[in-house]
Amino acid sequence: MHHDLLALSSSWNLSQTNRSTRVPLVSLEEALERSSLKKGISRRDFLAALLKDVQHQRLLPLLAMLPRRWRQEPASLPEHLRGLGILLGEGLMSPLLLAAFADDLQHLLPQRTNPRRSALDLWCQRNYNDPGGQQWPLPEGLDTWKSQATASLYPQNQHSAPNSRTGLAGLSSLGGEIAWSNHGLSYLQSAEARHRNQQMAQVFNVLGSNLLGGQSLNLDTYRFEGQSCGKDLIQCLQSKGWTCQARVRTSVASFGLGASTPSSDSNQWAQIPLAVPYRTGLQETNQKEINALLPHACLELELQPPEDETVLLQYYQGTEGLNGWAAMNDLDRPWQNGRSNGSVQYSPTVFRDQQLSDAIELCELMGAIHNSEASMENLHLGGYGAIGFCIDSTALLEYALTGQTNLFPLTLGGLWRERLSAKLDHLLEESMRPNEDAVDRYKGALENMPQDLYHTSVTRNDAKRRLLASQPSYSPFLLIQDLNRQKS
Known part of the structure; x- marks a missing residue:
């Protein structure tokens, strides 16, 4: 294996079937080396400048993405993150470290003296910000939903990415060498469709919040159509001719970070695929530990109107500070989110009809439990990590629906499983009245869903199966190509 865990295949672009969609790629290590050489400064000084350039909330994923010899350089980190920075600098993330980090994050970070909006506030809010940052009231029917999306259109090209520009003006402090966004890429959907996704995600969140009853939240029952x-x-949508389905999906996680660098052709940008390599705690036949790339997991909900762009939503426990639905408003990154090229991996079951109803009811129940726990206990990031990462929340849902999961690594700890179960019991005592079948399924999943902190001869084979099932079948990352050879 190449010493750089994020090394890219030189033949990736050549294997693209449609040559018109070819995107030049460059590895993060190559881009970092090239940039520091051009600036003529030490790796240490360059890294300090780089970390100043990226918002502090994004530092941890970025630190985990950096090649090892870059991570090991001392850098300017916020004081409460220095210990974790040293840990990350010395080695790779692992399921065990992820679980410890998720649990300790609630104690490592300083207590919030002025808490921002709680997970419940975010889940229940009756307005939302469109992709352009303008605030709108939540619509109560399809007509308003469509008209507000049309009214939100901005003057620029509907498919263009924000701040997309050729030339080097206005880039980061890295002398125009690395931009922390994917310059030159377009969105997969029009601005109007992205606004509709945004609205519909919050519609489903607030419909879910009706489970908690108006009296506890001091809100009237919300209705849509x-x-x-x-x-x-x-x-209701199906009766109007819509096609509705959901699938569990995984892709390579980049935690909302993008990166690009000007290529030698000044009119084009080379894209820098980002990912977090990690130690799996599982062993290959040659006794080497298997390395992989951390996946982003969610339930993808696809709502197809009779004559319009698809509405695309995703359910997961997110860094946004809540457990619930979000718009799937992606840039077209064919190495990471191609829904048909294999860079997105789908679990075998497609949820339709009754199974889809069961899935939606479980999402609402989980939103009520997880957001209540995060809000009542004042958890950081809405409980992200402690009460599950995106992988755990999606796996809980998949396990509750199908009796098994295809996701790895699962790090939801025993203590937090107990607390979520206790929160469910408390909400049931407080007059929450969910579907009883959803309650039983959720309790069973909490009790029986696997955990990937330690494995025995009984659990190891299933863990390896889930690991391989969670990685893309098509990717420019040599690490994933190597894993796929093991799979075959």
């Missing part, structure tokens, strides 16, 4: 829960809304 006259429906007061997500399951009924799906049935």
Whole structure:
């Protein structure tokens, strides 16, 4: 294996079937080396400048993405993150470290003296910001939903990425060598469709919040098209000719970070694929530990109107500070989110009809439990990590629906499973009335879903199966290509 765990295949672009969509790629290590050489400064000084250039909330994923000899250089980190920075600098993330970090994050970070909006506030809010940052009231029917999306259109090209420009003006402090966004890429959907996704995600969140009852939240029951829960809304849309389905998906996680660098052709940008390599705690037949790339997991909900762009939503426990639905408003990164090229991996089951109703009810129940726990206990990032990363929340859902999961690594700890179970019992005592089948399924998943901190001869084979099932089948990363050879 190449010493750089994020090394790229030189033949990736040549294997693209449609040559018009070819995107030049450069590895993060190559871009970092090239940039520091051009600036003529030490790696240490360059790294300090780089970390100043990226918002502090994004530092940890970025630190984990850096090649090892870059991570080992001392750098300017916020004081409360220095210990973790040293840990990350010496080695790779592992499921064990992820679990410890998730649990300790609630104690490592300083107590919030002025908490921002809680997970419940975010889940229940009756307005939302469109992709351009303008605030809108949440619509109560399809007509308003469409008209608000049309009214939000901005003057620039509907498909263009924000701040997309050729030339070097206005780039980062790295002398125009690395931009922390994917310059030169377009969005997969129009601005209007992205606004509709944004609205519909919050519609499903607020319909879910009806489960908690108006009296506890001091809110009236919210209805969309006259429906007061997500399951009924799906049935209403189907009666109007919509096609509705959901699938569990994984892709390579980049934690919302993008990066690009000007290529030798001044009119084009080379893209820098980002990912977090990690130690799996599992062993190859030659007794070497298997390395992989951390996946982003979610339930992808695809709502297809009779004559319009698809509405694309995703459910997961997110860094946004809540457990719930978000718009899937992606840039077209064919190495990371091609829904048909294999860079996105889908679990075998497609949820439709009754199974889709069951999935929506579980998402609402989980939103009520997880967001209540995060809000009542004042958890950082809405409990992200402690009460599950995106992988754990999606795996809980998949396990509750199918009796197994295809996701890895699962790090939701025993203590937090107990606390979520206790929160469910408390909410049931407080008059929450969910579907009883959803309650039983959720409790069973909490109790029986695997955990990837330690494995025995009984659990190891299934863990390896889930590991390989969670990685893309098509990728420019040599690490994933190597894993796929093991799979075959």
